[in-house]
Amino acid sequence: MILKKYTKLYLPILYALTVYFIIASSSLFADENKSSTGTLNELQSSDELYADDDLYAGDELYGDEYTKKADQAVPDPFYWFNYAMFSFNDKLYFWVLKPVAQGYKFITPAPLRNGLKNFFHNALFPVRFVNNILQGRGYQAGSEVKSFVINTVGGGLGFATPAQYVFGIKTHNEDLGQTFGRYSVKEGFYLVLPLVGSSTLRDSIGSVGDFFLNPATYIESAELAAGVTALDKVNAVSFRIGDYETLKSAALDPYVALRDAYIQMRRKQVKE
Amino acid sequence: MQNDIKKNFTIKRLLNTILTVSIFVIAISLSNPLVVVAADSEPEVVLKKGVNSIVEVLNDNKFSDPSQKNARKDILFNIAETFFDFNEFSRGALGQNWRRFSNVQQSEFSKHFARLMANTYIAKIDDENFKDLKITYTKTEIIDATKSGIERAEISTEVFHNNVVTPVHYRMMKKSGGSWKIYDVKIEGVSLVGNYREQYRTRFNDPPEKIIQEIKDKVAQ
Numbered sequence: 238m239i240l241k242k243y244t245k246l247y248l249p250i251l252y253a254l255t256v257y258f259i260i261a262s263s264s265l266f267a268d269e270n271k272s273s274t275g276t277l278n279e280l281q282s283s284d285e286l287y288a289d290d291d292l293y294a295g296d297e298l299y300g301d302e303y304t305k306k307a308d309q310a311v312p313d314p315f316y317w318f319n320y321a322m323f324s325f326n327d328k329l330y331f332w333v334l335k336p337v338a339q340g341y342k343f344i345t346p347a348p349l350r351n352g353l354k355n356f357f358h359n360a361l362f363p364v365r366f367v368n369n370i371l372q373g374r375g376y377q378a379g380s381e382v383k384s385f386v387i388n389t390v391g392g393g394l395g396f397a398t399p400a401q402y403v404f405g406i407k408t409h410n411e412d413l414g415q416t417f418g419r420y421s422v423k424e425g426f427y428l429v430l431p432l433v434g435s436s437t438l439r440d441s442i443g444s445v446g447d448f449f450l451n452p453a454t455y456i457e458s459a460e461l462a463a464g465v466t467a468l469d470k471v472n473a474v475s476f477r478i479g480d481y482e483t484l485k486s487a488a489l490d491p492y493v494a495l496r497d498a499y500i501q502m503r504r505k506q507v508k509e
Numbered sequence: 510m511q512n513d514i515k516k517n518f519t520i521k522r523l524l525n526t527i528l529t530v531s532i533f534v535i536a537i538s539l540s541n542p543l544v545v546v547a548a549d550s551e552p553e554v555v556l557k558k559g560v561n562s563i564v565e566v567l568n569d570n571k572f573s574d575p576s577q578k579n580a581r582k583d584i585l586f587n588i589a590e591t592f593f594d595f596n597e598f599s600r601g602a603l604g605q606n607w608r609r610f611s612n613v614q615q616s617e618f619s620k621h622f623a624r625l626m627a628n629t630y631i632a633k634i635d636d637e638n639f640k641d642l643k644i645t646y647t648k649t650e651i652i653d654a655t656k657s658g659i660e661r662a663e664i665s666t667e668v669f670h671n672n673v674v675t676p677v678h679y680r681m682m683k684k685s686g687g688s689w690k691i692y693d694v695k696i697e698g699v700s701l702v703g704n705y706r707e708q709y710r711t712r713f714n715d716p717p718e719k720i721i722q723e724i725k726d727k728v729a730q
Contacts, residue, residue: 240727347672352673456563465540471515476671476672476673477673479633483629483630483632483633486629487625487626487629487630488704488708489705489708489723489724489727490708491711492705493707494708496697496707497699497703497704497707498706500698500706501698501699501704502691502697502698502699504698505697505698505699506698507697
């Protein structure tokens with residue numbers, strides 16, 4: 238009992254210390270990775286030989302933006318671990334998650350799935366609100382408050398979204414990973430986590446912080462918490478069946494395609 | 510008496526809180542950001558026309574029979590070719606590898622790469638879920654011209670289908686003939702060309718024939 242009390246108190250402090258340590262040493266990480274990855278790095282450095290301005294003359298449409306400069310690329314020092322996790326998640330999706338989501342989609346009426354999606358979105362209000370504040374986006378934080386109040390009261394705990402349909406209020410998915418990005422913290426390195434999927438050092442640390450802001454964390458019964466999280470995940474996937482398949486089937490190297498898509502998506506989210 | 514005052518006080522406090530909150534909310538609502546309204550620019554007209562004719566074919570009952578699937582695919586591909594510049598797509602995707610390809614190899618690659626794009630994404634939209642497809646055009650932005658003066662524009666849209674909103678951005682360029690064509694598409698912020706470029710980035714040791722064959726195999730799959 239006492240232990241529980243203490244862990245509750247110390248976890249956020251421990252967390253803050255970790256974040257501080259990571260931010261302080263993020264430049265160290267970047268330097269380390271440049272020299273530590275053997276063959277891939279050699280490839281990249283000979284790649285740089287070609288990245289001469291002259292060679293890009295016929296390529297100006299894309300050259301400025303998509304040419305990966307050494308400081309823009311996100312290193313992947315744990316490639317083999319990541320690749321193993323990528324394969325694991327891939328199997329997990331095709332063997333478990335997709336069939337479950339398809340079955341769930343088949344037996345669950347669309348309005349209920351939509352309602353649940355809205356409910357889970359509404360419940361994550363603390364994450365969006367706090368991160369909008371941390372990013373100094375007062376107007377957006379205000380929108381979150383308005384949306385949360387209107388949808389919770391007028392939309393039956395957020396199952397319906399009158400704030401969006403009637404008032405046209407937009408919500409903005411901000412998370413701690415984006416907040417760190419906004420504070421100019423670099424991604425660190427690419428990381429694929431089991432069950433979670435693509436991430437980076439920065440975003441993984443961010444999601445631990447967001448974990449404390451997620452109401453599901455404070456559900457007393459562990460079984461219920463797990464059930465709620467699983468329902469959220471399956472419900473979300475039921476709207477997106479086919480997206481991953483498209484990306485994978487169009488790619489020449491699905492692992493690289495997914496890594497790049499994740500990095501591009503996150504950079505856009507940080508910018509916006 | 511004492512109780513009444515207490516009660517009154519609580520009510521007053523409650524009213525005060527409500528008032529403060531509503532003032533806060535009103536103040537926020539009044540500070541709405543400016544809404545930009547722009548007339549359709551030239552690239553936007555081209556894009557809308559192209560997208561509309563694709564949606565038209567998708568909704569046409571004439572092709573709803575499964576036996577018509579391949580015929581429809583070809584029609585969609587032909588429409589796509591009128592406003593997508595697959596040659597630029599290929600050049601961007603290959604990045605620095607592009608100049609290792611001879612002219613013949615370049616057009617060979619472009620041909621198959623266009624097919625790969627079309628197969629994947631037409632298959633994706635040629636689906637029951639896209640029956641209720643709704644597209645809104647949110648913004649047209651003129652981006653800086655390239656060094657040699659190619660005019661460019663970025664058009665933001667939101668695609669609403671299956672109860673999910675997906676932001677799709679089209680990047681367009683003015684060809685030397687004066688027509689506007691799409692040279693890149695960004696879906697949820699992910700550039701299609703950029704994504705392939707990253708996959709080809711470390712392939713500078715592979716001969717062009719191998720890269721072309723790989724695309725061919727992919728299309729045949």
